[in-house]
Amino acid sequence: MSIQKIALVGNPNSGKSSVFNQLTGLNQHVGNYPGVTVDKKTGSFPGKEGGKIKVIDLPGIYSIYPKSEDERVVFEILKDKGHKNYPDLCVVVVDVTNLERNLLLFTQLHDLKIPTILVVNMVDLLEGEGISVDLEKLSELLGGVPVIPMNARKGEGIEALKNAIYDFNQTTWTPFLKQYATHDHGLKHLPSPSEQIEDTDRRFKKITQILKFCVKRAEPSKSRKLISNRIDKVVTHPIWGYAIFLFILLLIFQAIYELASVPMDLIDNVFLLLSQGTRDALPPGVFTDLIAEGIVPGIGGIVIFVPQIVLLFAFIAILEETGYMSRVVFIMDRLMRPFGLNGKSVVPLISGVACAIPAIMATRTIDQWKDRLITIMVTPLTSCSARLPVYTLLIALVVPDKSVWGFMNLQGLVLLGMYLLGFAAAFLAAIIFKLIIRSRQKSFLIMEMPTYKIPRWSNVGITLWEKTKVFVWEAGRVIMAISIILWVLASYGPPNRIEKAVSAIPIPENVADDAKMSYEEQVSSVKLENSWIGLLGKQLEPAIAPLGYDWQVGIALITSFAAREVFVSSMATIYSVGEDFEDEATMLQRMRQEVNPRTGQSVYNLASGLSLMVFYAFAMQCMSTLAIVKRETKSWKWPLLQLVYMTTLAYIGAFITYNLLQ
Known part of the structure; x- marks a missing residue:
């Protein structure tokens, strides 16, 4: 059969993301599934005879029966052959050191009649864990499903996986549990909680029987075990x-x-x-x-x-x-x-x-x-x-x-x-x-401790590329728009206001460089003060003066409510408008030279600088975050409360900081 779209499925910490990175490299994209905030990672790799094979990295789950949003996304995709993200083939990634638990998910997918390849990952850990696995026997007992051994972190086995995908040919399907033998593809309805428990129990019993025939366990390597335990005793110590x-x-x-x-x-x-x-x-x-x-x-x-x-x-x-x-x-x-x-x-x-x-x-x-x-x-x-x-x-x-x-x-x-x-x-x-917020419910932390590993630098590199690309692109678009708007507002003002203010400045009779430079600095300052953004900043100044800020900082506070990082670009634009770049003064140098005419002190001193950092530490200045909170809580009540309490906390914190250090 011709494979055009595959889905990677597996438990958390099974190494599924490493398989995804090895298959797709930098050719990947991160978004969200429609209507939910679950990450959707997609990528592609070259097909055997040209073209691209699409890869969907589904969220890590333990069971096909949904108890969380992640599991529901996977369930909705895989239960319905007509779903637009339904794959031609599922690659199920399992941790070789936790086969019993990992194979539960595989058996559920298998019984949905989904074409499947089983990747047994982390085979490099077999010796250290004292485990040997007969993969041919495992394939036979699971109904002939292709089983590919891999060390995904190092890319070992990736070519074998690609060849298995290229040459995949679904043969006869054998149900894992007999009650699924007469089912058409898909689930007609979700099992009740009690039916889920019974189904899971039957699956684990059969998985345990299968593993007795193909998995042998010896005494794990004592040196590896001792080293791991010794490290954990230190890094998880209560002090x-x-x-x-x-x-x-x-x-x-x-x-x-x-x-x-x-x-x-x-x-x-x-x-x-x-x-x-x-x-x-x-x-x-x-x-x-x-x-x-x-x-x-x-x-x-x-x-x-x-x-x-x-x-x-x-x-x-x-x-x-x-x-x-x-x-x-x-x-x-x-x-x-x-x-x-x-x-x-x-x-x-x-x-x-x-x-x-x-x-x-x-x-x-x-x-x-x-x-x-x-x-x-x-x-x-x-x-x-x-x-x-x-x-x-x-x-x-x-x-x-x-x-x-x-x-x-x-x-x-x-x-x-x-x-x-x-x-x-x-x-x-x-x-x-x-x-x-009151509730009688109690919760518990249940998690796995992954084994210690030396970082795989290719995975680190891909992560860096993706996160930095998203940050620069997302921030860049906002900054570009705000920089243009801010420049326009800083360069123009009410009719004739800037011209009148500039004409009131006496033109120096002395043509010396110092006098000329002083005049130009006054002109630049007056132009900015009388621009639209300067007038807005002046209106805000009485409210922020107790925090140690002037009207120019007020402008940056306003613009950065779109995104916090816009503060820096706003300051760069404000201190560049009307500047003569021949003096080679960088933004930091121009900001250090600013003096508050009201106090006679440097605008950016220890008190005002730390006050401003405290304000930004507490203030909710990210419209995207508010939008996500609204989507997660299904109400505007909580994001608006968040905006109010964080802004209030920011103002009070900045006020206390400035007045303590003055």
Whole structure:
């Protein structure tokens, strides 16, 4: 039969994503299934005789009977041959060290008469676990289904899998359980809970009988077992486990600052040269000003932080690849229970460090509605990657670049402190929501501890490419639009207002460079103050002055409610409008020179800078996140409450910070 579309199916932690990466490489796309927030990963690889074979990576599930949104998506696709995502062939990926549990899902799919190939993954662990598997016998006992051994992390067996897909030919179908023998394709109805339990029990009994004939277990390698146990005793220790986790976080943020500094400086100078080059290459006019003062600085304001974002994603991917992240989930469960959070809440909270949107989607694994709702409401308080550009810009402005205790960078410590502040705020908010939302349901953390592994760098690379591409593309579109709008609002004002304000500035009689430069700076400042965006900022200034901000910061606060990272591009645009790029002053240098005429102090000092970081740490400034919360809760009540409480918390926190440090 000609295979044009395959689906990868398997339990969580079976290595299904590694198989997907090996098959598709960088030729993959992440979206959502229509009407739900479940990730839809698709890709393709070349067919045997040309063309492409589409690959759908279905969410990891334990059973075809749906108890969560992930399982329901898989059930809806595979129960109905007429579904648009129904595959020609299912590739079921199983963990060779957990065959009994993993084969349950395979037998359910097999009895739905779905053409299937069985991938027995992680065969490299057989020797260490003291297991030997007769794969030919297993294939025979499962009705002749093709069985492919693989080590997906290293790509071993991938060619054999492709050949099995190319040459697949469905032979006679033998039901795994006899009661399915007369069924047409698909499920007529969902079994009741008691029928599900009986069905599952019968399947496990038969799976156990089959495995007795083809699996032999010897004594596992004591060295491997001892090493694993010794590591877990340390990293999951009730005291040392937390200390190790904090130390790892400290190393990550120190590395982000140290390793990203050179490429960031390079990018900053490149975009300065681009603005200068635009001025030189194009004729004077509105279009040239738009590109040189609006678009180029706006895009540069976000691209400059890509190195830090890449490093953050890289460290998270490495922690997941090694298996350490599961240990973090385990030890954090003890900490989170008193705050009214489900043990599974730690996954969204940690995922929130990358982005709140997929983190909130991850709450669908939480069964109890109260626990899930509390997690949704507090997850945006954890500092996501969109806040990272804001933090790093402000830290560079107000925090000295010096060592502490001889080996720690003060700027890296402050960055770590902002992330810890977000987690602390999330826990405190959870306590309040625990008191507000009442439920008698109790939840438990059930999870697997994957084996420790050396990171597979190809998987890390693919993860980095996908996440960075999504971040830059999604942020870039918003930034491009806002940069253009902001430039227009900053360049024009009410009729004749800018002209009158500029004409009131005395033209210097002295033609010396200093006098000329001073005059030009006054003109630029007056033009911006009297523009549409300047007037809006002036209206907002009385409300934000107690926080230590001026009207220019107010403009950035307004624009960044579309997305937090827009703050940086907004500041880049504001401080570029009317600028003479020949002086080679970067955005950071221009911001350091700003003085608040009301106070006579630098606009960006330690008090105002930390106040602004605290505001961004707490404020809900992401329209996409609010939209996702609405979709997950099926109501505008909760996202609006989230917007109000987080904005209030941001204002109060920033007010206290500024006044304590003044």
